[in-house]
Amino acid sequence: MKEYDVVTIGAGGAAYPAAFKLKRSGYNVIMIDKKGVMSGNCLSEGCVPSKAIIESVHKYNTLKGILDLKVDYKKIVDHKDSVQRLRYSDHDRELGEADLKIIKGTGRLVDENTVEVDTGTGIERYHADNIIIATGADTFIPNIKGSELAVTSRDFYSMDPKIKSVPESITIIGGGYIGVETGSFLSILGSRVTIIEMLDRILESMETDIIDKLIPLLPRMDVKTSSEVKSIEKFNDKLKVLLNDGEIVSDMVMMAAGRHPVLPEGLDDLGIKYTKHGINVNMSMQTNIKNIYATGDVNGITPLFHAAKRQSIIAANNIMAGNVPVDYFDPISVPFTLYTIPQLAYVGILPAQAERLGIEHYEATYDMKKDSLAEINNEVYGEITLVFDKRMKIIGGYVIGNDAGNIINEIALCVSRGLSLRDLAEMSHQHPMSFEGLDSAARKFY
Numbered sequence: 001m002k003e004y005d006v007v008t009i010g011a012g013g014a015a016y017p018a019a020f021k022l023k024r025s026g027y028n029v030i031m032i033d034k035k036g037v038m039s040g041n042c043l044s045e046g047c048v049p050s051k052a053i054i055e056s057v058h059k060y061n062t063l064k065g066i067l068d069l070k071v072d073y074k075k076i077v078d079h080k081d082s083v084q085r086l087r088y089s090d091h092d093r094e095l096g097e098a099d100l101k102i103i104k105g106t107g108r109l110v111d112e113n114t115v116e117v118d119t120g121t122g123i124e125r126y127h128a129d130n131i132i133i134a135t136g137a138d139t140f141i142p143n144i145k146g147s148e149l150a151v152t153s154r155d156f157y158s159m160d161p162k163i164k165s166v167p168e169s170i171t172i173i174g175g176g177y178i179g180v181e182t183g184s185f186l187s188i189l190g191s192r193v194t195i196i197e198m199l200d201r202i203l204e205s206m207e208t209d210i211i212d213k214l215i216p217l218l219p220r221m222d223v224k225t226s227s228e229v230k231s232i233e234k235f236n237d238k239l240k241v242l243l244n245d246g247e248i249v250s251d252m253v254m255m256a257a258g259r260h261p262v263l264p265e266g267l268d269d270l271g272i273k274y275t276k277h278g279i280n281v282n283m284s285m286q287t288n289i290k291n292i293y294a295t296g297d298v299n300g301i302t303p304l305f306h307a308a309k310r311q312s313i314i315a316a317n318n319i320m321a322g323n324v325p326v327d328y329f330d331p332i333s334v335p336f337t338l339y340t341i342p343q344l345a346y347v348g349i350l351p352a353q354a355e356r357l358g359i360e361h362y363e364a365t366y367d368m369k370k371d372s373l374a375e376i377n378n379e380v381y382g383e384i385t386l387v388f389d390k391r392m393k394i395i396g397g398y399v400i401g402n403d404a405g406n407i408i409n410e411i412a413l414c415v416s417r418g419l420s421l422r423d424l425a426e427m428s429h430q431h432p433m434s435f436e437g438l439d440s441a442a443r444k445f446y
Ligand code: ADP
Pocket: 009, 010, 011, 012, 013, 014, 015, 032, 033, 034, 035, 039, 040, 041, 042, 105, 106, 107, 108, 134, 135, 136, 137, 262, 263, 264, 265, 295, 296, 297, 298, 304, 305, 308
């Protein structure tokens, strides 16, 4: 039995920020991860590699009218691989500098203070005062006949991925953010994309009025809503997707029907409560056992890497406070970016939601069609909209178009710190940069 102050199960964004912070503060910490490396699915097959591909295509799309460009998809994949390699070596160095270790293996909870690890060559036991469960989430594969014929995001974004060329045609099962982001860049590269969605619209988890503004700006994708996939089968050298209301033949089928939490073994024996959405936690990230925390995708609250990092720090702060909570998670001020081409980003309370909640609200909008940097970047569409209440406090906002994923962070800061429209109006954002739309929007009221 090895003795520690804190053991994390998983070494992704929900684990390592806590591990570094606790280690710096003198705690004896160990991380356990199936992959044996830091950064979880974000770096192995998620945010980082997908952005390495999507941003390359995004740049191609905006520059192709100015420069004489040709796309070699294999080179984009090579670039993605090199970014992943670089980041893994950065992480190795950071771990070494912090004198932190990751044990490669699968962790299982034995009791309130013990994690057992199957390393593949043996079983080890780690005893700790506190445990952070940070086991993340994985692609959900629905029980559909022939689902093994479909690729997943892993086949596009993992290191040395299976897919190294653009399929002539692809059917994407699921109109959530992963399917729509992937479909959007493939369409720009010439693929005929069809998205099948069971519900009556794609991007169903997002506010309709905002999605309705984005959809006309997206590259061409055929979308079939209220349609259910029954099975997938081989059809000559192609694949046929059978639906309740027809069939589609394409070169490739991608499964993008959502993600589900990865629960470690031992939860039931310990009586740790969970649902199909993830492990139940309070806003201090504690499970029903106060020295056992569950952070990141595994609790399902805000399954995004940057939310996982924040939750990880919250767990660390509360562990340092002796499991008497001093830090809490605020999901409202976590921004979300949809990395389609163009991007959509939003944070806080949006107009339709304010309406539903009966919050008196107003909007300040900046037209990106008149923005200098949008013109320079050849992305002359979209908008920045700030949502504020009757006290002029910014309660939310959204951005469509040029640099949306960056601009949204400043709106998130306003939401989390309770800043007002006047605070933004009085800023001198640099010209000609994308953030200047923020003070321009706010000045409409000052
Ligand atoms: P998050 O963003 O919430 O940290 P990730 O999916 O990025 O989620 O990271 C979770 C990590 O946990 C992955 O690297 C995964 O391999 C690892 N993992 C999942 N289950 C176990 C387990 N039982 N034991 C050890 N590692 C695990």
